[in-house]
Amino acid sequence: MVLKAFFPTCCASADSGLLVGRWVPEQGSAVVLAVVHFPFIPAQVKELLAQVQRASRVAVAVLGTWSHRRLEPEEGLGRLLEGLGAIFPHEPWLQLCREKGSRCWSCKAVHRQAPGAPSEDQVMVVFYDQRKVLLSQLHLPAAQPGHEAGDALGSAGGLAAVFDTVARSQALFRSDRFDGGPVRLSHWQSEGVEASLLVELAKQAAGPICLLLTCLLSLVSAVSACRVFKLWPLPFVQSKLSTCEQVGHRLEHLTLVFSTQKAGSPAQLMRKANVLVSVLLDVALGLALLSWLYRKDRTGQLADTLVPVADRVAEELQRLLQWLMGAPAGLKMNRALDQVLGRFFLYHIHLWISYIHLTSPFVERVLWHVGLSACLGLTVALSLLSDIIALLTFHIYCFYVYGARLYHLKIHGLSSLWRLFRGKKWNVLRQRVDSCSYDLDQLFIGTLLFTILVFLLPTTALYYLVFTLLRLLVVAVQGLIRLLVGLLNSLPLYSVGLRLCRPYRLAAGVKFRVLEQEAGKPLCLLMQINPLSYSRVVDTYRLPSCGCHPKHSWGSLCRKLFFGELIYPWRQKRDKQD
Incomplete structure (x- = not known):
């Protein structure tokens, strides 16, 4: 039988x-x-191992002996190592030896309690970097469909046991804190632990700072939960504004961090x-945007540009409506309805232009105060920009x-009248189409209404098509902004940086x-560590985003557009979908 011995590379030259x-x-x-060096007292070694077991809950024991014949004389060493097996009984008893004057190893496992003569097994030595294995996190693959969980984890079970053992044995690497006596060990921290004065000071100051910030965040949460903010229509407005949602999302992040x-x-x-890292990057980008806005009076330049652009959009809409009121693309429309x-x-549009001109003197002051929101982060500024776009294009939404x-009313009426011609009707109670008999007057009125709706449908459909395209253009712009906000909220930047700088940390x-x-x-x-791919790092550590936009399939979106159903991009996920 061939056994596997995972041996740390830092102990290859140990005594x-x-x-x-x-x-x-x-x-x-x-x-x-680890390797316990001579000289030692067996009672102290046993006491040290007992303390490590209580601290780490890992069954740490003496597995065998290690002989480095390049550094140690051979006289009496073999008899001493054999005698240690009686003091530290373990089955099997490993005997690892590095030959003198050679790179070869002698490895065997002795079963001393076997019936008859003691039996020996061959040992396969697997070297591993103890520091990298300790600091890494192993991500085992999921079980494949059609295979049992035991089969999927069978090859990875030993690997997981190795990583788990090293990760939970940090108490052994800090054995100098135990009162086990002068026991000298060799492991990855044998030569001392590197420390930084700045890191230690930051650790000491982090506790009071986090406690203070936690109290401040609790106070802000208590103020936001006040009854004044629950009076109508404040909850309704807050649920529709992306800025309020993003501020609440960042408040949850800060509560978690501190x-x-x-x-x-x-x-x-x-x-x-x-x-x-996501919060720090968001705030840094927000401060950069804030510095750009208030440099060279760019807020005033934006205000001077915004009002003419709004006038230009309103003028283009007026030209579009005048074109529709004529003969658009040579189509014959219903003159009266048109x-x-x-x-x-x-x-x-006339009302909207009057409203823009009325508020134009205050635009620069509003933009100056709105720009201050960038200090809360770039995502808050982008969410506020999305809300401003929604307000400026409110007439298009109307x-x-x-x-x-x-359009939906006419489509619904035509479908109902079409069922009338086929002798059908919609059963409201049972939510199904049933057969029904109609008299002559009902059929005559239905035919008259059907004819009127059919001839009025092209004019209505054309107006609906034009304004739907305009609305989809605005929704697309808001969707791009929301996509960027969701990317900044959910991208695991620390994990990606860890994969880039220290790939062994994510195995x-x-x-x-x-x-x-x-x-x-x-x-x-x-044994060398294979790092996770970047795509898997992003999928594994992706942060939950605050996006409230439902994900419509292309089929459902086309169905809604064809039947004239309203598309609300801000509908909450918890709401019932149509």
Whole structure:
């Protein structure tokens, strides 16, 4: 039987001593964590291991002996190492030895309690970088369809056990904090732990600062939950404004970042780091935008440009309506209905132009104060820009609603009258189409109404088509802004940076490279970490966004447009979809 011994590369040149680690019987492997050097007192070693087990809840034990014959004389070493097996009983007992004057290793596992003569097993040595394995997070692949979970994890179970053992054995690497006596160990922190004065000062100051900011955020949350803000129509307006939604989303992020509660798992710690980096980048981009706006009086330039642009849009809409009131593209329209609809929309445009000219003296002051919102982050400024676009194009939305309602009413009427001709009717109680018999008067009135609606439909459909295209153009612009806001909110920037700078921290698996392979000698492999791909990093650590826009399929969107149903891009996800 061939057993696997995972040996840390930092201990390859250590002095002879005891192998301390964990035995994984299910995988037939031993994970070596450290080497205890001579001289030592066995009672102190046992006490140290007991304290490590209580602190880390890992079954750490003495697995065998390690002999480095390049550094140690051979006289009496073999008898000493064999005698240690009686003091630290373990089955099997590993014996790892590096030959003197050679790069070859001698590895075997002795079963001393076997019936008859003690039996020996060959050992395959797998070297691993203890620091990288300790700091990395292993992401096992999900079970494939049609395979059992045990089959999917069978090959990865031993690998997961290795990573879990090293990750949970940090107490052994900090063994100098235990009162186990002068026991000298070799592991990845044997030469000391690097420390930074600035990092230590930041850790000491982080607690009071986080506590203070948590209290301030709690006060802001309490003020926002006041009854005054729940009076109608404030809740309705807040639910429709992207700015209020984004501010609330960032408030949740700040509450998570400055929470004094310790993260319970590496995934929660990674999420907290991603949120912190996302907030910092958002604020930095917002401050850059703020600096650009208030430099060289760009807010005044925007105000001077905004009013002429609004006038130009209104003039183009007037020309469009005048074109529709004539013979658009050579189409013959219903003259009376065309004139009524055209004059109705022209009157709304006249009201809108009057409103723009009335508010034009205050535009620069409003933009100056609105620009201050960029200090809260670029996402807040973009959300405010989306709301401003919605307000400036409110007349286009009104035109779209009028045209859609009128078009939907005629489509609904035509479908009902078409069922009348076929002897059918809509059963409201049972929500189905049933057969029905109509008399002559009903059929005559239905035919008259059907004819009127059919001849009026092209004029209504043309107005509906034009204003729907204008509305979709505005929705597309708002959708691009919301897409950028959602990207800034959900992109796991810390995880992506970690994958770029330290790819071993996010492990998708491992690969093995053969180091030594000679006849009669144990196989020596080097375990290297395969990092996660960037796409999988983004999918795994993506942050939840505050987007409230429902995702319509192309089929449902075309159906809504054909039947004249209103499309509300701000409808909440919890609302019932049509």
